[in-house]
Amino acid sequence: MSAPDAIVSVPVNIDSATGVRAAEIRLSYDTSVLDLDADDIDFGSIWGTGSDTQVTANVDDAAGTVVIFVSASSALTDVSGSLVELPFSVANDAVVDSTTVLDLTQVTLNEGQISVDPAPVSGSDSTDGLITITAAATGDDSISGFVYADANNDNVVGTGEAIPGVTITLTNTSTGAEIQTTTDVDGSYEFTDLAPGDYEIVQSQPVAYLDSGVNELTVTLVEGTALEDQNFRELGLLPQYIFNRLHTNTVLPVGSDNWNDAISDINTFAESTTSSSSASSEAASSSVLAASTSSASGTEPATTATSDSTASGEPLVDESNTSPIASTVSTVATAQAAMGSPVGSSDDDSDDTAAVDEVFASNLF
Ligand SMILES: [Ca+2]
Ligand SMILES: [Ca+2]
Ligand SMILES: [Ca+2]
Incomplete structure (x- = not known):
């Protein structure tokens, strides 16, 4: 949930990160409601303090697409949490009670060596996120x-x-x-x-x-x-x-x-x-x-x-x-x-x- 003119931090979560040391995440969003700055994208909770975790993000804010590479020097143990955090800005004219979809289109772990289930696809699937625009508290x-x-x-x-x-x-x-x-x-x-x-x-x-x-x-x-x-x-x-x-x-x-x-x-x-x-x-x-x-x-x-x-x-x-x-x-x-x-x-x-x-x-x- 988020209010118009607010910033909402959206995580991309993973149930088990055993063996993961690199991830590529792709998603798309509605540019009429959301805005994203590549510099603000951060690695998620599974990477711990992340002293050697690196994030590279490319945002096409006209098309509304994001590609993120995140990696660490050693593989993770069995932890769950977020791979990355995306701080979206909600447009100030966003309509209260409306919703906007974050379409997760692809997640690749360790260059495909670890499978993702269910695998995100372009378009609607169970991995997608939904942001509801709420009246400000x-x-x-x-x-x-x-x-x-x-x-x-x-x-x-x-x-x-x-x-x-x-x-x-x-x-x-x-x-x-x-x-x-x-x-x-x-x-x-x-x-x-x-x-x-x-x-x-x-x-x-x-x-x-x-x-x-x-x-x-x-x-x-x-x-x-x-x-x-x-x-x-x-x-x-x-x-x-x-x-x-x-x-x-x-x-x-x-x-x-x-x-x-x-x-x-x-x-x-x-x-x-x-x-x-x-x-x-x-x-x-x-x-x-x-x-x-x-x-x-x-x-x-x-x-x-x-x-x-x-x-x-x-x-x-x-x-x-x-x-x-x-x-x-x-x-x-x-x-x-x-x-x-x-x-x-x-x-x-x-x-x-x-x-x-x-x-x-x-x-x-
Ligand atoms: Ca005065
Ligand atoms: Ca999707
Ligand atoms: Ca006085």
């Missing part, structure tokens, strides 16, 4: 982190440093499968139901913030793990938005719902003044695509990256595209009007006061 691993403005410059996500509403894109680098989510009110994001593999995490720069310069992370997700703290650190608000932030911190308890809403508003207004050319990005949506893995047996299905998060459709705006002064002025006015929260909210407490002091203590935020 789902993993149960995860990747998570935070986006924050590091006001006190300690590289830690602190009170009042969360940046909500930031778009994070996750790409499985082996398949190109891509999914998106946005950060929550606490600045966190999480991708769940992931398969193990190599991923690239990309942050869409929140335009109101001074970029720390690291907007891409490359990670390897190991099976059975939850990869945490894949964080994106911003250096603080850009100068044209600091008035809004000070106003917000003055009238609203840091970390309160109203405060989070106000911070989101700052980002939203910042983007609205700079995103006039990016309206098309509204169409962002969560997608589910297959990832690929391979296994020695060729029976392990490929994996899928999925997310239960919904893409925000937030405009993706280049940070260099900051607003001109004129539009910034109007943005500030609009933001203040939109906040409209009463001074001195009822859930104020000493922690909030301390946090406000902390934020004010920084010239960056």
